Amino acid sequence: xxxxxxxxxxxxxxxxxxxxxLLAGWIGQCRAWFANRSGAGLLQPYRVLRKLxxxxxxxxxxxxxxxxxxxxxxxxxxxLAGAIVxxxxxxxxxxxxxxxxxxxxxxAFTRIFAALAAMDVGTAFGSMGARREMLVGFLxxxxxxxxxxxxxxxxxxxxxTVIVMSLTAARLVLYPSMAFAAxxxxxxxxxxxxxxxxxxxxxxxxxxxxxxxxxxxxxxRYLALIEWASAIKLLTYIAIGIAxxxxxxxARSGHWAHFPLAxxxxxxxxxxxxxxxxLLETLLAKMRLFRIPEFLGTAFMLAVLxxxxxxxxxx
Numbered sequence: 001x002x003x004x005x006x007x008x009x010x011x012x013x014x015x016x017x018x019x020x021x022l023l024a025g026w027i028g029q030c031r032a033w034f035a036n037r038s039g040a041g042l043l044q045p046y047r048v049l050r051k052l053x054x055x056x057x058x059x060x061x062x063x064x065x066x067x068x069x070x071x072x073x074x075x076x077x078x079x080l081a082g083a084i085v086x087x088x089x090x091x092x093x094x095x096x097x098x099x100x101x102x103x104x105x106x107x108a109f110t111r112i113f114a115a116l117a118a119m120d121v122g123t124a125f126g127s128m129g130a131r132r133e134m135l136v137g138f139l140x141x142x143x144x145x146x147x148x149x150x151x152x153x154x155x156x157x158x159x160x161t162v163i164v165m166s167l168t169a170a171r172l173v174l175y176p177s178m179a180f181a182a183x184x185x186x187x188x189x190x191x192x193x194x195x196x197x198x199x200x201x202x203x204x205x206x207x208x209x210x211x212x213x214x215x216x217x218x219x220x221r222y223l224a225l226i227e228w229a230s231a232i233k234l235l236t237y238i239a240i241g242i243a244x245x246x247x248x249x250x251a252r253s254g255h256w257a258h259f260p261l262a263x264x265x266x267x268x269x270x271x272x273x274x275x276x277x278x279l280l281e282t283l284l285a286k287m288r289l290f291r292i293p294e295f296l297g298t299a300f301m302l303a304v305l306x307x308x309x310x311x312x313x314x315x
Contacts, residue, residue: 005092008089012089013083016082020235021049022046024231026274027274030275034279045231055220058220068222070113070116070120074110078233081103081236085240087243087250088251089262090250090251091252099159100152100158107141111137114133117214118130126213126216129210133213136210136292136296140188143184144185146304147181147244148244150177150181151178154167160240168250180305181244182245184300187295189237191299195277197286199286235270238270238273242266246269
């Protein structure tokens with residue numbers, strides 16, 4: 001391990017954890033601009049987190065140890081996932097563990113703890129949200145895996161680092177299979193992060209909420225960790241999309257002089273992705289709960305279609 005790699009890895013970790021709420025603020029601000037409103041500002045998520053961390057948590061009498069440790073597991077799992085994704089360099093110490101299948105496993109691991117914690121207290125809304133969350137995961141995770149298999153077959157590896165190096169080293173080629181996979185990945189991103197049209201993160205409507213029902217019993221620092229973990233998850237998903245579909249600009253291992261430029265390019269890509277996500281949420285409406293399986297089923301079929309196009313046409 002090169003001594004220069006450790007500061008770069010720490011830089012990525014700090015960037016993921018520290019800038020994730022800023023991305024949420026940027027998306028909210030863009031949504032406000034598109035709706036001709038002034039908005040709460042880019043730093044509103046930080047103000048919310050600060051307020052929650054200064055509040056004393058209120059716990060139910062029936063809450064077990066699982067309920068108390070689940071927010072820390074969610075935060076740690078999302079921070080780990082964000083640290084292993086190659087965002088602006090491929091030569092980081094965590095690069096060998098940046099496997100696409102292992103990354104999906106981390107998301108599934110945190111989802112299980114979130115669902116168990118929601119059911120732990122025994123409230124109706126918590127159990128309802130846990131069932132809906134597991135349904136979304138049951139439908140979204142296979143689609144995400146198929147999406148990841150398409151670039152994995154092109155680069156002959158499931159390592160995100162190898163995928164990035166393979167796609168950036170080759171000449172610029174438009175893969176029809178990757179186009180189908182990109183559309184499917186966008187649909188999975190919306191579902192996994194509770195965004196419109198699957199869920200609305202800004203409201204808590206009892207009959208339609210999914211992710212909001214999981215943390216209704218949390219308050220104080222526990223709720224702050226869950227909200228922070230959600231922001232990190234969104235940034236991680238956007239970073240995965242960048243690594244898979246627009247990896248150009250990511251610095252290769254050993255090219256330390258390219259690191260500042262790669263970091264700047266990554267920030268520009270995240271800003272563009274956040275604005276695009278806000279535009280989608282402005283144009284789309286919240287769908288009915290029973291239409292979500294159709295939505296994720298379409299994502300799965302698009303991912304399979306991309307895989308078939310690669311097998312049949314080699315493109």
